[in-house]
Amino acid sequence: MTDTGTATVTEENGLKHGVLTLFDSAVMGVAGVAPAYSIAASTATLFGAVALGGPAALLYCGIAMFGIVWAFNYLGRVETNSGASYSWVRNALHPFLGYIAGWALVVSALIFMVAGSFPAGSITLGLFSTSLANNTLAVTILGSAFFLVMIVAVAAGVTITTKLQVIMSSIELALLVLFAVLMLIHGHDAHSFSWSWFSPNIFHGSSGFFAGALVAAFYYWGWDVTANLNEETKSAKVTPGIGGIIGVLVVFTLFEVFTVGSNLVLTAKDISNNSGDVLGVIGQLVWPGLGGKLIVIAVILSTVATLETTIIQVTRTMFSMGRDGTLPKALGKVHPKWKTPYVATIVVAVISVGLFIGSNYIGTIGNILTDAINAIGLQIAIYYSLAGLSVVVLYRKQLTKSIGNFIFMGLWPLAGAVFMAVMFVKTIPGLNATTLYVGLGAMALGLIPMAIYWTKGRDYFKMPTKEERLAPEEELANI
Numbered sequence: 001m002t003d004t005g006t007a008t009v010t011e012e013n014g015l016k017h018g019v020l021t022l023f024d025s026a027v028m029g030v031a032g033v034a035p036a037y038s039i040a041a042s043t044a045t046l047f048g049a050v051a052l053g054g055p056a057a058l059l060y061c062g063i064a065m066f067g068i069v070w071a072f073n074y075l076g077r078v079e080t081n082s083g084a085s086y087s088w089v090r091n092a093l094h095p096f097l098g099y100i101a102g103w104a105l106v107v108s109a110l111i112f113m114v115a116g117s118f119p120a121g122s123i124t125l126g127l128f129s130t131s132l133a134n135n136t137l138a139v140t141i142l143g144s145a146f147f148l149v150m151i152v153a154v155a156a157g158v159t160i161t162t163k164l165q166v167i168m169s170s171i172e173l174a175l176l177v178l179f180a181v182l183m184l185i186h187g188h189d190a191h192s193f194s195w196s197w198f199s200p201n202i203f204h205g206s207s208g209f210f211a212g213a214l215v216a217a218f219y220y221w222g223w224d225v226t227a228n229l230n231e232e233t234k235s236a237k238v239t240p241g242i243g244g245i246i247g248v249l250v251v252f253t254l255f256e257v258f259t260v261g262s263n264l265v266l267t268a269k270d271i272s273n274n275s276g277d278v279l280g281v282i283g284q285l286v287w288p289g290l291g292g293k294l295i296v297i298a299v300i301l302s303t304v305a306t307l308e309t310t311i312i313q314v315t316r317t318m319f320s321m322g323r324d325g326t327l328p329k330a331l332g333k334v335h336p337k338w339k340t341p342y343v344a345t346i347v348v349a350v351i352s353v354g355l356f357i358g359s360n361y362i363g364t365i366g367n368i369l370t371d372a373i374n375a376i377g378l379q380i381a382i383y384y385s386l387a388g389l390s391v392v393v394l395y396r397k398q399l400t401k402s403i404g405n406f407i408f409m410g411l412w413p414l415a416g417a418v419f420m421a422v423m424f425v426k427t428i429p430g431l432n433a434t435t436l437y438v439g440l441g442a443m444a445l446g447l448i449p450m451a452i453y454w455t456k457g458r459d460y461f462k463m464p465t466k467e468e469r470l471a472p473e474e475e476l477a478n479i
Contacts, residue, residue, distance in 0.1 A: 033248070086101055186264070222306060327449060
């Protein structure tokens, strides 16, 4: 690997190499997005933002998101690094922006531990008691238990995690397809189908459009775990990117079908009264009784899966930052037997449990989820937009060599980057104080460790020379 200011990956300081296949990568891409969880936890927030315009919000944000997917695909072909955008943005643009990209992923993932664990607790308790399902304390306790089990599973090794993901995601997707068919067959109790649900005219101005896009970005977030696993994947410069593309194609289809189905069968009251368990309500509407509870299994499996993949993302990013010395070097240590970043995993566990406890003071489960989803949306907009811009800068000499290069390395990623940046700016005025404190305040905290380690003269913060910069032409010729 070219020395670009990041630590050299070796067998001693690296992770277990070449253990994941393309199939594994695609499964991890789907599991990272967690379609069942995203639908269950985010439908109420999306409906609150755009009402029946959910299909349109997911469509247009999905088109922009594919630009970022292509960006990750090509950025990964130049450099293999578990920090992904943290390293790529640094080498293409500037160390400051690279660090911001890495920090954005770290804080968004930590906040997600709360947003992910709450539905797991709520839905599981809902099988036994509706009142317990809406009890913040009870949900916090059970959600924390789910999270800690996932910490142990991730710490045990990526091969074990992947095997679990294949089983869980297969069951989840089978159940989602089953209930998608049942929804469409069930008909339109709440609303009749309308093509206007896909029209940009359904939004109330640009502010309404971008409010929906912010939530839609959260729906799609997580597929890029394939990039954070690149050091552990076979054909590391090609496979993770393709796995991400396959993952987003699968979840894009599922999101559109279920959002249309939700419009057909759910009223506004159904959604607002069940903000953390929308799929549970859909299950009972289209298959009353015990059969309808099967979809709850899909949500639980999906939540477990996305907690695992998010833990992987944040620990691999922290591992890369620790290895570079831009965070405490202890984070860059791997377990001698399991080859996992065990120190980073322990740190994530401690911080997340603290966030679980603190979230009890925010309010109801619905408020916690809405604030967390919007805060995460701001943070992922930052590092996705930087990645989209990075690939254009890095591959600028390749853009004129073919129409395909111009579209997939340039135009589409740039459009995705601009979309994310504009969404970030447009949505800030409409967000509440809690969301802004969590979303932007957490980002501002990143300036503290950056300043500390920059003043210590870490190589990461030195601009790469012309000789050290990544060379897409040479790398692509070797693929």
